[in-house]
Amino acid sequence: KQEVTQIPAALSVPEGENLVLNCSFTDSAIYNLQWFRQDPGKGLTSLLLIQSSQREQTSGRLNASLDKSSGRSTLYIAASQPGDSATYLCAVSSGNNRLAFGKGNQVVVIP
Amino acid sequence: GAGVSQSPSNKVTEKGKDVELRCDPISGHTALYWYRQSLGQGLEFLIYFQGNSAPDKSGLPSDRFSAERTGGSVSTLTIQRTQQEDSAVYLCASSLGIARSYEQYFGPGTRLTVT
Numbered sequence: 001k002q003e004v005t006q007i008p009a010a011l012s013v014p015e016g017e018n019l020v021l022n023c024s025f026t027d028s029a030i031y032n033l034q035w036f037r038q039d040p041g042k043g044l045t046s047l048l049l050i051q052s053s054q055r056e057q058t059s060g061r062l063n064a065s066l067d068k069s070s071g072r073s074t075l076y077i078a079a080s081q082p083g084d085s086a087t088y089l090c091a092v093s094s095g096n097n098r099l100a101f102g103k104g105n106q107v108v109v110i111p
Numbered sequence: 112g113a114g115v116s117q118s119p120s121n122k123v124t125e126k127g128k129d130v131e132l133r134c135d136p137i138s139g140h141t142a143l144y145w146y147r148q149s150l151g152q153g154l155e156f157l158i159y160f161q162g163n164s165a166p167d168k169s170g171l172p173s174d175r176f177s178a179e180r181t182g183g184s185v186s187t188l189t190i191q192r193t194q195q196e197d198s199a200v201y202l203c204a205s206s207l208g209i210a211r212s213y214e215q216y217f218g219p220g221t222r223l224t225v226t
Contacts, residue, residue, distance in 0.1 A: 034214065034215065036217070041222075042220075043115075043218050043220045044202065044217035045217075046214055046215070046216060046217075049214045051212075089154070091154075096167075097142070097159050097161065097167060097209050098144065098156040098159055098167070098170070099144075099146075099154075099156070100156075101146075101155075102153060103152075103153040104153070
């Protein structure tokens, strides 16, 4: 069974600092990995999808890397802003046509 | 274009009553998923529909839970004889195809409270 862990569970950073969020998974036989953002009381917004053959994906200030062999992904958010405050979820697809989720990194960016 | 929509957004029900939750996927998406997010828990998979294939029901927590998808589009998740532990946010997602290849797009969820 795929287990996904996100560390740290919660963090606060001053505005302008770079954010580094870590995700690890136990079964390296994945098809893809997806990072989501969830605001309080809201659904999930997809941020980046990395296929298993890729090492990274970039969108604006966001960059996600994938090291499949070591079972790790990192989401970098450059020059954080208060609007980046949210919970970030990592999810992996391991071929059983479902996503296995971590419990999230709860981020607060302090103005 | 329109995203995944879910209704109702909030539902409060008494223990023992049945509830129905609805999901409208993105038009053209053949795969539809239900997940549950309980307080303090991560998101857990419930059920998956792909085209006309038999659904994968392996994540349903008990036989009180069932789901159907009519005409390959709208899906309804039904919980019979609700219990307090059923209180959670129920999220629906859809994708163009199977999860190994395609991004999943999520709806806003239905917050279910069983009193």
